[in-house]
Amino acid sequence: MTLKPALSAYLDFMRFIAAFAVLLGHMDQDGLAMAWMPLSWFSHEAVIIFFVLSGFIIYYSTTSRASSWQQYAVARMSRIYSVALPAVLACVVLALWLSHQPGFDPARYSNYSPPAVWDTFSSLLFINESWLNATFVPLNDPYWSLCYEVWYYVIFGAFLFGGKRRRWWLVGAAALIAGPAILVLLPIWLLGAWLAASGRYASGWTAGRAWLGFLGPVALIVLINTTDVDGLIQSYLYENVSGFWRLDASQRFVTDHLIGLALCLHIAAYSSLPAAVQDFFARHQGVFASLAGFSFTLYLFHRPMTQLLGAWYPQPVGAIWQTALLALGILLACWAVSWGTEKQLSHWRCGFSRVLTPRSGVLS
Known part of the structure; x- marks a missing residue:
């Protein structure tokens, strides 16, 4: 099924908004008082948006374009390493530089850790x-x-390219390496993939049902966030389930799965919204594509910036204009960095393609 321009634009909008929410949340955590903007409260939920969108987009793009595991590997490795490698190296260099500054105090940086070869x-x-x-x-x-x-x-x-005989052996080996914390949130990613596979994001709902399916999930996510029910469930399980702490970042998995389901409903309902709503996103598809086009760089490069700014130029509660300008500055800085990362994607594809698919085409 073809992804319509209006839906493609809306998914790009969601991806940028999620990255922006993470930025705002970390600004607030790092001493740049940003709680005045409610979007900053939803940085954790934004990660669940990434997982659902990732499952949806990866399933759609892979089944429509990739015909071999080599093409799949080229597409995924080039996309990931074009941003991840520069981000890791930049953070290592920055941490080394900071550690050699006079009067350096690691306690001022919430995510500081001494660079180590194994960590890198x-x-x-x-x-x-x-x-x-x-x-x-x-x-x-x-x-x-x-x-x-x-x-x-x-x-x-x-699973997709492993073949009938080796598929489950390969899936099992990958799952064994990944470990429980990663696997417990895998169903959320698979929900996005299932939605893409089912084609249930097409139009055909009544207007009332579409608005309910579109706005209801938003209300549910706001309710979970503002009532702190996710934190209460996490605390209960932490205190009563032995080894629960091993799930680390997945400790909110109960409400995270509920949010994942809600987001799938939200996306499924979009294509049945009134034409005026969809036309707006279709008309501005280029704008949303441009915003989404540096969202990966924004996600992986913003935290060092927020920590440095928070440590050197902390902003008190009420400094709305100052923090708004700082947020804009970080956005522009990450956009500039993206010209050396994800906007160089074609070069990364060519490089990986020469290694993995020397005689075949490169997945675009």
Whole structure:
């Protein structure tokens, strides 16, 4: 099924808004008082948006374009490493530079950790969240969710291209390496893939049903966030389930799965909204594509910036104009960085293609 321009534009809009929410949330955490903007409250929920969108888009693009595991690997590796490799190296260099500054106090930076060879190596293999590895990218805690996504790509690719005899062996091996914390949120990614596979994002709903399906999930997510029910459930399980702490970033899995289901309903309902709504996104498809076009760089490069600014130029509550300008500055900085990362994607594709598919085409 073809992805209509209006839906494609809306998915791009969701991807940018999710990345922006993460930026605002981390600004607030790092001493740049941003709680005046309600979107900053939803940085965790934004990661669940990434997982659902990732499952949806990866399934759609892979089944419509990739015909071999080599093409799939080229597409995924070039997309990931075009941003992840520069981000990891930049954070290592920045952490080394900071550590040699006079009067350096690591306590001023919430995500600081001394650079280490194993941490860097495991980060580039995306095993930071696997079992009890507990390795970190200095100054860049958001990297954890990328480690989750990469193993979802590996598991999905193993299933799709592994062949009848080897498929489940490969899936099992990938799952074993990924570990429980990553696997417990895999169903959320698969929900997005299921939605793309089912084709249930097409139009055909009545107007009332469409608006209910579109706005109801938003209301549910706001309710979960503002009532802190996710934190209450997490605390209960932490205190009553032995070893629950091992799930690390997945400890809110109960409400995270509920949010994932809600987001699938939200996306499914979009194509049945009134034409005026869809026409708006279709007309501005280029704008939303441009915003989404640097969202990956925004996600992986913003946290070092918020920590430096928060440590050096903290902003008090009520400094609305100052924090708004800082947010705009970080957006522009990440957009500029993206010209050296994800906007160089074609070069990364060519490089990986020469290694993996020397005689075949490159997946676009």
